[in-house]
Amino acid sequence: MNTRQLVDFAQQLRVDSVRAADTANSGHPTSSMSAADLVAVLFAHHLRYDFERPRHPGNDRLILSKGHASPLLYAAYKAAGAVSESELLTFRREGSRLEGHPSPRRLPWVETATGSLGQGLPVGVGVALAGKRLDRTGYRVWVLCGDSELAEGSVWEAAEHAGYEHLDNLTVIVDVNRLGQRGPTRHGHDLDAYARRFQAFGWHTVEVDGHDVDAVDRAYAEAASTGGQPTAILARTLKGKGVAAVQDREGLHGKPLPDAEEAIAELGGVRDHHVDVRPPPAARMLHAVSSGHLDLPRFEIGEEAATRDAFGQALAALGGARGDVVALDGEVGDSTRAELFAKEHPDRYFECYIAEQQLVGAAVGMAARGWVPYATTFAAFLTRAHDFVRMAAVSGSGINLVGSHAGVAIGQDGPSQMGLEDLAMFRALYGTTVLYPCDANQTAKLVVAMAGLEGIRYLRTSRGDSPVIYSPTEEFPVGGSKVLRASSDDRLTIVAAGVTVHEALAAADALDGEGIQVRVIDLYSVKPVDCATLREAAEETGCLVTVEDHREEGGLGDAVLDAFTDGRPVPRLARLAVRTMPGSASPAEQLRAAGIDAQSIAAAARPLVETAVVR
């Protein structure tokens, strides 16, 4: 397109943004209007994308980090022929693919769900890393950010990562419209302020008038031709550009235009230009998913081993069998044991340093490109990435997250390092799987199983050694459990997972010595939970004790109750969990102090058994 055509195309995007928001009576047209020229030039001249084949390996990748500007994105889709005029006007209606914020759950051209600001760039870095180091099909990654969201630390985690990795296939376009939701940003139109920051993190920067389509065109060309560095294009724009009633004015964020008809007239009326988006270059995926022999580690029953060790060994083995498995870690690979994967598969290992949001963001980006990522850090520090995991769930992203150093059982390091809320965090998220093994062979099997699941899969591992209780040939279906002790005389069931399984077995021995038979269930699959086995145990033994190295809310105890919330009778129940704030102490002292050791379990079991109605 020539200059006049580009300008006219940008106006069409503005008009369509205004129309979509007006029809919905909801949405963010002013945030769309500021970036219309930026998107018009991108779609007309630079983006290489086949909208009929969104999975084409040569397609560029576009991420709208300022997801609230979705009307602009949808207007561009319409111009590209991917969305019809009538669908555009379903914006924000129930059942429409055109949600308030774009999501790949409904739209095949969206890489990742946005709407929580500061997440587009971290995910984009993951995609660009995949492009450089894994796919190597030459695609570019374009991320359109708002200026407000540059206050998010996650943006600077991503900037650091991209600069350090020399991701010259990555361009971030910052729509510096100077107005956030409630008023001016910290830096207004001071493009230099942003440029200095990106430069400090090793980026090439270009400052440009974001409404000068030719200048924007040149900036994109410069970004595409800059080697060795990612590029940040800092574009000075006006929010609501093109309509005097709203242009550069406060108090108009997230609101349809007061007079859409007048605005459309001022913008030159409705047009219906088609944009010919450049096709992607021919490309084929270089990583046909190899599927070799899986040589899982095997542990002997009775041997002592930490589940984190078993995880590391199993992941390395899985990496040998599956060419699509990649691993990322937050600079604690010696603790999580992800380093075992790194040693065997350095090409598929990504050190993310101490930046957990970027760790998860990069994993989401790689999953979007078809890789099967395992991202690891301490369970406690995955809370740092909670919002990223939440948005990954909105995306329907398939990622594996592994949190080590679960619970008080870590011992001396104290509460800052203890994962005590991770089960609650992961259980509450949509479509998650939560696994918590107690033994090395079980861990190895679950590491493999999780790769084949949908959605977010979480595995919780422990720091200390524990005895191997399962044979290497035992199977552990997700959604299952293992009944470790059972007899027809059982008067109570202890439900445990991870470290407390071993405490439960010791408690069962002690109670057995007192003539009290109890059942013991290893609930390694915390979500989904094995309702049938739990219900059977409740029916047969009358009462349950749950015991977990986790806070009492949202973890194993609550998961067990899930089996009894459909109107059926609920067993008598006692719940043991970590109710105090631990300090430093040895692992055994911690378990005792928290009241989740064998002695505490037995002590909780006795009164339940005594008060139970004789059947």
Next chain:
Amino acid sequence: MNTRQLVDFAQQLRVDSVRAADTANSGHPTSSMSAADLVAVLFAHHLRYDFERPRHPGNDRLILSKGHASPLLYAAYKAAGAVSESELLTFRREGSRLEGHPSPRRLPWVETATGSLGQGLPVGVGVALAGKRLDRTGYRVWVLCGDSELAEGSVWEAAEHAGYEHLDNLTVIVDVNRLGQRGPTRHGHDLDAYARRFQAFGWHTVEVDGHDVDAVDRAYAEAASTGGQPTAILARTLKGKGVAAVQDREGLHGKPLPDAEEAIAELGGVRDHHVDVRPPPAARMLHAVSSGHLDLPRFEIGEEAATRDAFGQALAALGGARGDVVALDGEVGDSTRAELFAKEHPDRYFECYIAEQQLVGAAVGMAARGWVPYATTFAAFLTRAHDFVRMAAVSGSGINLVGSHAGVAIGQDGPSQMGLEDLAMFRALYGTTVLYPCDANQTAKLVVAMAGLEGIRYLRTSRGDSPVIYSPTEEFPVGGSKVLRASSDDRLTIVAAGVTVHEALAAADALDGEGIQVRVIDLYSVKPVDCATLREAAEETGCLVTVEDHREEGGLGDAVLDAFTDGRPVPRLARLAVRTMPGSASPAEQLRAAGIDAQSIAAAARPLVETAVVR
């Protein structure tokens, strides 16, 4: 102290760090040794602190962001006479105040619990902001960071905040020892790399050899005399400095020295120098807590009002009555309604822009200085600060967090903006209070009540209007509930909170029309939960339906079950919650699609009542 004395004092700190870790057989001596000179000079010449009066308003504030270097901090406390030789050697033992990572829960000189990296500076910025804008007693804030933790985005949120606010009372000292936990950092000893980043965010920087005590001394003096900017001192150091067997070597993070005796000899043996820490200048708190008349907003029964509006009005009123209440918001004050406080009390309002970790970190810092902060953003985006809230709980910090836009009821904006996991997140944290009002008068009362509680207090507010159902004179004790419908013929109890209270009332009306009397409980206090009322309802009505605008895990439904996990009989139960991934739709459509509207409640109630055993 002269140079020789400073050098010798630093060696003492190294020796005591080695001894503490050796006795514990656990801990991080090498990370302590790199920063020993930095701490020696600080304690000997620059810090102004009365260890006998940690609450002295003129005391400088020291935050050990690299909390794993706790042996160094404790060694310095010992030299200052605050900790005895024998207590030093209780390091990391059960019951000791000297935990693996320092915590104000046990030690009065610690501002905030650390151990999750990248949190010391955000909290320090909060303290420094309080110093500049609230306390005005002239104290300085010193934050000692590691180099690894500069990869955390939260550090750059803090750097941005401090630079923008010109916090020249804040100095960050970065112990650039080039080695992280598992190996070299990204930038090694490239001090310029860090300096460029801090400078870009508006900081003054000083690069220094961190083992040259005179140079360090000059750097601190320069920091203290630099006006208008915070200062970052980038100190080149060696991990394990002073002991050849460990100095600057990989693989020794978090491990006691292999031969402590030899190391102590190499460091010149045990000494017991006392350091005279400079006393603070005379100062008095300028903010005697004013306690004026509380003029809460009053809403008429039947009026329509959003709980977020009531929150904003009540907070503004509370600010009028209490001079120690401050508010912070993440650039969404027009949505959370924190802007109402900002208008009335601009001196006590802190705009944190879109940086939720810094938002919570600043609140923790202000709470450490005796202020009563209310920090607000969308409930969904508080997940961004999960790890900060977790560490605030470890600290025992008293902060109020308010999350608006709860649940699917927000409508068109879609899942990225919906708080659907916040109840689970806050319930699972230690010592929290979780409140979820359904009505404007109730909200106002709870806003006041939360200020007087210990620990972390969370209030969940809603976007849309709902009818006022309580009189302005009604009281809502924390831990209580309200029985809104009850009769002796009740055959079921509906437990709801927030928006679902109104749906529950409508369902009760519908069921009443069918001859089914049901009880309705407004469970506005989700944690602690009103066990007595729930148990009574279970006993009298036989079955419960819980209904919440939240995921089914960890929220209201699980809270209700807390009343029945002590071995007593549990009622038959049905749980309604958000089990799908919503898209865009109107609020009413969302409630219906999620199955938590009046019709869904009635549909869930009928079969429960039918199958219940006739009593």
